Amino acid sequence: MPPIDIAARVIANARLSSDYSVLSLAAPDVGARTLPGQFVMVKPEGVTDPLLRRPFSVFEVLRDPQGVIIGISILNKKAGRSTRRLYDLEVGDVVSCLGPLGQPFKTVASPTRAWMVAGGVGLAPFATLAESLAASKTETTLFYGARTGEELFYLDFFERLGVTLVLTTENGARGTKGRVTLPLEAELKALAAGDRAMVYACGPEPMLEAVAKLAAHYHQPSQVSVERVMGCGLGGCYSCVVPVKHGGENANLVRSCISGPVFDGAELVWE
Amino acid sequence: MTPDLSVSIGSLKLPNPLIAASGCFGYGLEYEHVVDLSLLGGIVSKGLFMKERQGHPPPRIVETPAGMINAIGLQGIGVHRFVKEKLPLLRERGARTFVNVCGTTLDEYVEVCKVLSDAEGVAAIELNISCPNIKEGGIQFGCSLHGTFDVVSAVRKATSLPVIPKLTPNVTDVASFAKAAEDAGADAVSLVNTFLAMAIDVETRRPKISNVLGGLSGPAIRPIAVRMVWECYQLVKIPVIGMGGITDARDVLEFMLAGSTAVQIGTQNFVDPFVWTKVLDSLKDYMTRHNVARLSDLIGAFDPTPPKATHP
Numbered sequence: 001m002p003p004i005d006i007a008a009r010v011i012a013n014a015r016l017s018s019d020y021s022v023l024s025l026a027a028p029d030v031g032a033r034t035l036p037g038q039f040v041m042v043k044p045e046g047v048t049d050p051l052l053r054r055p056f057s058v059f060e061v062l063r064d065p066q067g068v069i070i071g072i073s074i075l076n077k078k079a080g081r082s083t084r085r086l087y088d089l090e091v092g093d094v095v096s097c098l099g100p101l102g103q104p105f106k107t108v109a110s111p112t113r114a115w116m117v118a119g120g121v122g123l124a125p126f127a128t129l130a131e132s133l134a135a136s137k138t139e140t141t142l143f144y145g146a147r148t149g150e151e152l153f154y155l156d157f158f159e160r161l162g163v164t165l166v167l168t169t170e171n172g173a174r175g176t177k178g179r180v181t182l183p184l185e186a187e188l189k190a191l192a193a194g195d196r197a198m199v200y201a202c203g204p205e206p207m208l209e210a211v212a213k214l215a216a217h218y219h220q221p222s223q224v225s226v227e228r229v230m231g232c233g234l235g236g237c238y239s240c241v242v243p244v245k246h247g248g249e250n251a252n253l254v255r256s257c258i259s260g261p262v263f264d265g266a267e268l269v270w271e
Numbered sequence: 272m273t274p275d276l277s278v279s280i281g282s283l284k285l286p287n288p289l290i291a292a293s294g295c296f297g298y299g300l301e302y303e304h305v306v307d308l309s310l311l312g313g314i315v316s317k318g319l320f321m322k323e324r325q326g327h328p329p330p331r332i333v334e335t336p337a338g339m340i341n342a343i344g345l346q347g348i349g350v351h352r353f354v355k356e357k358l359p360l361l362r363e364r365g366a367r368t369f370v371n372v373c374g375t376t377l378d379e380y381v382e383v384c385k386v387l388s389d390a391e392g393v394a395a396i397e398l399n400i401s402c403p404n405i406k407e408g409g410i411q412f413g414c415s416l417h418g419t420f421d422v423v424s425a426v427r428k429a430t431s432l433p434v435i436p437k438l439t440p441n442v443t444d445v446a447s448f449a450k451a452a453e454d455a456g457a458d459a460v461s462l463v464n465t466f467l468a469m470a471i472d473v474e475t476r477r478p479k480i481s482n483v484l485g486g487l488s489g490p491a492i493r494p495i496a497v498r499m500v501w502e503c504y505q506l507v508k509i510p511v512i513g514m515g516g517i518t519d520a521r522d523v524l525e526f527m528l529a530g531s532t533a534v535q536i537g538t539q540n541f542v543d544p545f546v547w548t549k550v551l552d553s554l555k556d557y558m559t560r561h562n563v564a565r566l567s568d569l570i571g572a573f574d575p576t577p578p579k580a581t582h583p
Contacts, residue, residue: 002305003304049336049337050334051334051489051490053542098544228329228330229329231332231341232544235297236295236296236297236302236544237294237295238297238317238331238343239329239331239332239343240329241326241329241331241346252325253326258301
């Protein structure tokens with residue numbers, strides 16, 4: 001489906017913490033086209049600061065009580081000027097929303113298990129993926145790491161879908177203390193011969209690298225969603241390139257907006 | 272009466288003056304699912320050398336006030352792959368394709384142009400002598416009057432396609448470069464390429480893009496670009512293709528009044544890939560409101576009478 005651009009009204013901007021918010025946008029046509037793992041390019045409507053849009057994974061496809069799609073949400077974490085502006089938006093403000101864009105996750109089905117590994121704001125693409133996996137009754141686990149217990153969001157959402165939660169925090173306040181890759185490796189190690197798990201990952205680049213390498217080490221496939229500074233989202237500017245292997249050792253820079261943001265973890269070259 | 276938006280660049284007739292700027296529109300095909308490529312006056316390909324190029328490591332862009340700095344480093348597929356893989360499809364889509372030609376040497380410019388001359392479906396050659404982001408070639412021609420004259424002359428002899436050098440604003444007097452290009456046989460000039468710029472992360476004290484230096488584009492540069500177009504328009508007889516921070520129809524009109532025959536839109540296409548039809552509709556509205564039958568009548572129609580000091 002080709003992307004569309006919508007001047008989307010802010011339906012809600014739920015502040016989950018002093019850094020995180022879930023920004024809900026009235027963009028039903030974008031929601032109806034979105035596949036898990038795809039993204040939108042957004043910015044407040046009609047301003048030159050920020051000038052460029054910013055890429056966000058579609059977090060939720062929003063539905064009314066009758067199940068009719070009314071829009072999408074994005075999981076926003078304050079990191080710079082643009083994300084601060086988005087955090088401060090109020091109901092009724094208007095956001096330019098272009099999408100859906102990019103390559104979605106490839107879903108799996110039983111007996112292959114789905115293991116989603118999220119670091120911080122990297123939770124974003126997994127709500128829609130979990131819904132899709134739940135619909136196909138795929139056994140799904142979310143390995144979810146955050147700095148603190150207060151930054152583990154939407155746990156009830158995933159529990160309602162029947163997703164098994166494995167939580168870690170840096171301070172140990174909730175779940176296991178330490179990195180999310182620790183319990184992931186334990187589970188990978190515990191897989192019986194012949195068992196298969198698709199490992200999905202989104203989060204900080206060192207986490208993505210660690211997850212992709214762990215999956216490869218234990219002979220399991222992985223799909224990682226990368227984030228790069230992006231200018232256009234459509235392949236026009238060549239700013240969001242990532243190095244990938246194409247059979248040989250020579251890295252080849254491809255645009256993560258159109259060839260990604262989801263890549264086969266074994267295809268990426270880690271710098 | 273249907274408003275006539277067509278413009279002519281030498282023998283090349285375009286249905287309207289809107290051209291997608293090089294480096295801002297991929298090879299055109301990336302955008303075919305959001306805009307009918309035949310609706311644009313033309314598109315300019317990414318810069319092409321003889322061979323493929325990887326470009327600079329990321330980060331390659333950073334946003335700045337009302338603009339952005341880029342140092343992509345001319346990542347590209349090379350002219351042969353372009354002719355084989357992209358050009359036939361662009362022809363099928365009805366795109367008027369300008370090819371942005373790069374070179375590390377004068378000979379390479381000539382060779383790339385020869386390849387394009389033998390291909391079917393190239394509307395014109397835009398000679399990239401102004402990319403600020405790579406050390407070898409390009410800018411060394413664009414920052415010297417002799418270099419500009421020499422490379423345009425050499426290419427002029429090698430092809431019968433319209434030759435349009437793209438000028439850098441990073442010189443003291445851009446109009447003299449337009450004149451050198453005209454004297455060497457250029458069919459038109461396009462300007463401006465980006466302004467050499469840099470941005471520093473004060474937290475880390477490091478550059479915000481990997482190449483340290485890059486080119487500034489976007490609305491921030493528009494008034495300077497308009498001034499430069501006006502200077503060139505007054506000095507040369509060949510058409511001027513203006514660009515620099517155009518976001519809407521009013522900006523297009525400003526460039527045309529300053530002397531642009533056609534305009535290019537770059538950074539705004541990143542912000543809004545649907546900009547093209549919006550601008551075309553607004554141009555038609557303007558023509559109706561101002562009773563302008565032919566848009567080309569506005570080229571250079573700027574009235575330098577000082578404005579009144581009082582608010583209207």
